[in-house]
Amino acid sequence: MSQSTHQSGSLVSYTVGFVLSVAITLAAYVATVNKIFTGWSLVILLVFLAVTQLLVQLICFLHIGREAKPRWNLMAFLFMALMFGVIAIGSLWIMHNMNYRMVPKGVEVNNYLSNQDGL
Amino acid sequence: MSQQNEVAGIAERAADDKTLFGFWAYLMTDCMVFASLFATYSVLHNNTAGGPSGQDLFSMPYVMVETMLLLTSSFTVGLAILAARNHNRNTVIFWFALTFLLGTAFLTLELTEFSRLVVEGNSWRRSGFLSGYFTLVGTHGLHILIGLIWMLTTVPRLLTDGFSRVNLRRLTMLSLFWHFLDIVWIFIFTIVYLMGNIV
Amino acid sequence: MLDFFAGFLGKLTLDAFPHNPITAGAAVSIVAGTLVGAALMTRYKKWSWLWREWLTTQDPKKIGVMYIVVAMLMLLRGLSDALMMRAQQATSAGSSQGVLPTDMFQQVFSAHGTIMIFFVAMGLLFGLINLIVPLQIGARDVAFPFVNAVSFWLFTAGMVLINLSLVVGEFSAAGWLAYPPLSELKYSPGVGVDYWIWSLQIAGVGSLLSGVNFLATIIKMRCPGMTMMRMPLFVWSALITMVMICFAFPILTATLTMLALDRSLGMHFFTADGGGNAMMYVNLIWAWGHPEVYILVLPAFGVFSEVVATFSRKRLFGYTSMVWALASIAFLSFIVWLHHFFTMGAGADVNAFFGITTMVIAIPTGVKVFNWLFTMFRGRVRFTTPMLWFMGFIVTFTIGGATGVLLAIPPADFQLHNSLFLVAHFHNMIIGGVVFGFFAAITYWFPKIFGFRLNERLGRSAFWYWLIGFLLAFVPLYILGLMGATRRMNHYDSSLGWQWLFIVAAVGVLVISLGVVFQLIQIAYSIWQRKGSMARGGDPWDGRTLEWSTVSPVPAYNFAIIPTVTSRDAFWEQKQSGKKLTAPRYEDILMPKNTPMAMYIAAAALAFGFGFIWHIWWLVALSGFGVVALVIIRSNQTDTEYVITAAEVAEIEASGRKAAA
Numbered sequence: 004m005s006q007s008t009h010q011s012g013s014l015v016s017y018t019v020g021f022v023l024s025v026a027i028t029l030a031a032y033v034a035t036v037n038k039i040f041t042g043w044s045l046v047i048l049l050v051f052l053a054v055t056q057l058l059v060q061l062i063c064f065l066h067i068g069r070e071a072k073p074r075w076n077l078m079a080f081l082f083m084a085l086m087f088g089v090i091a092i093g094s095l096w097i098m099h100n101m102n103y104r105m106v107p108k109g110v111e112v113n114n115y116l117s118n119q120d121g122l
Numbered sequence: 123m124s125q126q127n128e129v130a131g132i133a134e135r136a137a138d139d140k141t142l143f144g145f146w147a148y149l150m151t152d153c154m155v156f157a158s159l160f161a162t163y164s165v166l167h168n169n170t171a172g173g174p175s176g177q178d179l180f181s182m183p184y185v186m187v188e189t190m191l192l193l194t195s196s197f198t199v200g201l202a203i204l205a206a207r208n209h210n211r212n213t214v215i216f217w218f219a220l221t222f223l224l225g226t227a228f229l230t231l232e233l234t235e236f237s238r239l240v241v242e243g244n245s246w247r248r249s250g251f252l253s254g255y256f257t258l259v260g261t262h263g264l265h266i267l268i269g270l271i272w273m274l275t276t277v278p279r280l281l282t283d284g285f286s287r288v289n290l291r292r293l294t295m296l297s298l299f300w301h302f303l304d305i306v307w308i309f310i311f312t313i314v315y316l317m318g319n320i321v
Numbered sequence: 322m323l324d325f326f327a328g329f330l331g332k333l334t335l336d337a338f339p340h341n342p343i344t345a346g347a348a349v350s351i352v353a354g355t356l357v358g359a360a361l362m363t364r365y366k367k368w369s370w371l372w373r374e375w376l377t378t379q380d381p382k383k384i385g386v387m388y389i390v391v392a393m394l395m396l397l398r399g400l401s402d403a404l405m406m407r408a409q410q411a412t413s414a415g416s417s418q419g420v421l422p423t424d425m426f427q428q429v430f431s432a433h434g435t436i437m438i439f440f441v442a443m444g445l446l447f448g449l450i451n452l453i454v455p456l457q458i459g460a461r462d463v464a465f466p467f468v469n470a471v472s473f474w475l476f477t478a479g480m481v482l483i484n485l486s487l488v489v490g491e492f493s494a495a496g497w498l499a500y501p502p503l504s505e506l507k508y509s510p511g512v513g514v515d516y517w518i519w520s521l522q523i524a525g526v527g528s529l530l531s532g533v534n535f536l537a538t539i540i541k542m543r544c545p546g547m548t549m550m551r552m553p554l555f556v557w558s559a560l561i562t563m564v565m566i567c568f569a570f571p572i573l574t575a576t577l578t579m580l581a582l583d584r585s586l587g588m589h590f591f592t593a594d595g596g597g598n599a600m601m602y603v604n605l606i607w608a609w610g611h612p613e614v615y616i617l618v619l620p621a622f623g624v625f626s627e628v629v630a631t632f633s634r635k636r637l638f639g640y641t642s643m644v645w646a647l648a649s650i651a652f653l654s655f656i657v658w659l660h661h662f663f664t665m666g667a668g669a670d671v672n673a674f675f676g677i678t679t680m681v682i683a684i685p686t687g688v689k690v691f692n693w694l695f696t697m698f699r700g701r702v703r704f705t706t707p708m709l710w711f712m713g714f715i716v717t718f719t720i721g722g723a724t725g726v727l728l729a730i731p732p733a734d735f736q737l738h739n740s741l742f743l744v745a746h747f748h749n750m751i752i753g754g755v756v757f758g759f760f761a762a763i764t765y766w767f768p769k770i771f772g773f774r775l776n777e778r779l780g781r782s783a784f785w786y787w788l789i790g791f792l793l794a795f796v797p798l799y800i801l802g803l804m805g806a807t808r809r810m811n812h813y814d815s816s817l818g819w820q821w822l823f824i825v826a827a828v829g830v831l832v833i834s835l836g837v838v839f840q841l842i843q844i845a846y847s848i849w850q851r852k853g854s855m856a857r858g859g860d861p862w863d864g865r866t867l868e869w870s871t872v873s874p875v876p877a878y879n880f881a882i883i884p885t886v887t888s889r890d891a892f893w894e895q896k897q898s899g900k901k902l903t904a905p906r907y908e909d910i911l912m913p914k915n916t917p918m919a920m921y922i923a924a925a926a927l928a929f930g931f932g933f934i935w936h937i938w939w940l941v942a943l944s945g946f947g948v949v950a951l952v953i954i955r956s957n958q959t960d961t962e963y964v965i966t967a968a969e970v971a972e973i974e975a976s977g978r979k980a981a982a
Binding site for chain 2: 464465529532533534536537538540541542567568569570571572574575576578579582583586587588589590592594595596597598601605608949953956
Binding site for chain 2: 086
């Protein structure tokens, strides 16, 4: 095989990755279903756990970062992650902003808006 | 003679290298498709048009079983590739067969869930939220189906052509694809199902 | 009995064929033109040549030529649309209703934009990249030759679909971007928007595959010694453009899919009811759309870097800053997209952020303009046709860029959004930037690919008609926009005093058409007179980069021996030092075999799209299955390469160099 990413896999890395992923998934599940956390703190925890499992699987299953230099696969992934963030977060920011300003709400809120924002 | 073999070896490694990089680049573009679908789902997830929301519809234990099936299949496909590197034909086929079964089980559970929703009137036509849900999860499911078909058309070639360069390369790409699908599922599990449970 | 047939062909009935004279005329000419072409092919017994040399080829140079031919054909159609629009707006004032029925006018402006962006500009772009990138990096081929062929044929399938809409059915009347709710089933119940969706979806997959293909090619197949910072600027621009395609086009794929799902499966992504959010479509389509326009222009910048250096007989000024400018423009282009909908509901904070990023993007662009000018400074400049196109670009693109910075200011945009000022701005960028760049490229690289030069005098005439025509066509539009004229109007009040400006604009498009006529004459005349303008030696312009080191026309394998480079402008360095880049021993070369599979896959995709549009579900199932089956069959084919022996290589090289002498 060539000098690409998968060359560096081993039974240890796959097993560690699997066990960690199961643990993280269970943690996220239990935290949600048993309402150990709620609201925004749960959201933050879930994001943290998801990103952690992402890293575990990237490193243990996809062997990212272990290729020889120049690390084209890693660069491609990082750039994709950046673009993913820009599109997802950008869209959410824009749409939230628009929804707040444009979507009809109750009478009180509309009165407040027209007083405050000069709508 | 050996210099010719060396040149051929270099050419083959270069072919592997560029093909695997090209496939990785394609996976990055697929991530962007999912980015658009995730963004749309997030924007629309409260647009239930007077109908049910995620909380009303999703069964958490059911989703947990699906998640474990897929996660295990990502592990077994990794074991298959390890065996492939050792040119251990029967072990490779065993682990891929297991991956195939786990993947099929996952897809069956998912399609069952979809059918149930449709039958009770909560299809993709019901609301923006459900359109987003069916499309995001359904696109992932479609990728799983493609992966399963890919397994059926590639793994049997080990029986006819053995561990040729091309076969090894294709199995590697297939495993990358399968791992990528489990990674996307992490986010579907978290954002659609777990966060769907948050009031 | 009739019911059975009605089901068999979905929504397709005899009603679908055109009714009004203009559409019928266009449909008849397309069909007649195709039939005449087929008749000529039969008469001169050229079918096997066409099949062997062009339709089944895997050679990116041939594929590049085909892309450009298709793009030029579509330019003629897009130009006809432009002429019709100008005719309508020049005559439709006051009591006159102009020359086009309203519904037709809407289809014309929708088709015009769609064709020009997706089939002319993208076609020219991929054509050039196919032709030139492998040569400039010292490679024999692209990374995935079969996928490359599939990309071209998918592009062609999209082209066929959009032309089919003229013959059977109708086209979209929702603009080149088909905003919902207008593009949803409720307000566009016909097949027009579906033609638009599938034409773009199929061509878009082709573009995405090319993005991956050329990315892998440039990263992995550069010749020995060619580090990233020794690549020609055109290759850098191609590389960065491919990265942009990889990250932007999937957004288009996803968004078109969601609109198609709304229309075909009753989903509620962007509908006005059922919890849909039409603005999400606008958001996503521009998240693709803005990078798209930079995808179009960056290769043009790359072309100019090559042209200016060659015709100033001087090294490009500021190579490193040029590379960084390209990269910055590419990154920034992904964080400006809201400026296309400043007026559509976002708050001042969001508008301010995107307004600032939009203005910032002008800075690296300015760096490039100055670097090109500094390259010319103290160079020995030759004003050949490619250089004229560059001079035209500098003037027009700079003006257009300035109007862009103006539009980037949200309060100003509130006045000018969707006015003719905007229309003038983006035509300024696309014609002055993209089109002029690609015309410069065609005149510059034509002798490399075909072995003879294009007639200079006719080329210059074409340029001047284009430049003057462009100014006549679009300066009035800037003025009209500032006076309050909206885009896409099919009628206006005569008391506004606008009509004379529209008439000037119409004259401008006629002058541009004259320019196109001169370009067509130039090609025909140059082919006729080619014996007198041969360039077999391969270096008619005294070029600087590797492509000029081969004989012309370029053999299938590009380089008999893969060169090893030690600097930028490798060929120039070789000429100056007298040292050869390659050892003189030829070897056997392995090349991909011709195959019709790429064409078949695209044909199946075309059938799939057509079936979906007309709700012919058995066709959708059959062709969908067909695409999958063909891909599996192809992946199992093993006899896909052939050998060019060292002796054959020696013969080809010798005959080329002899003809050059």
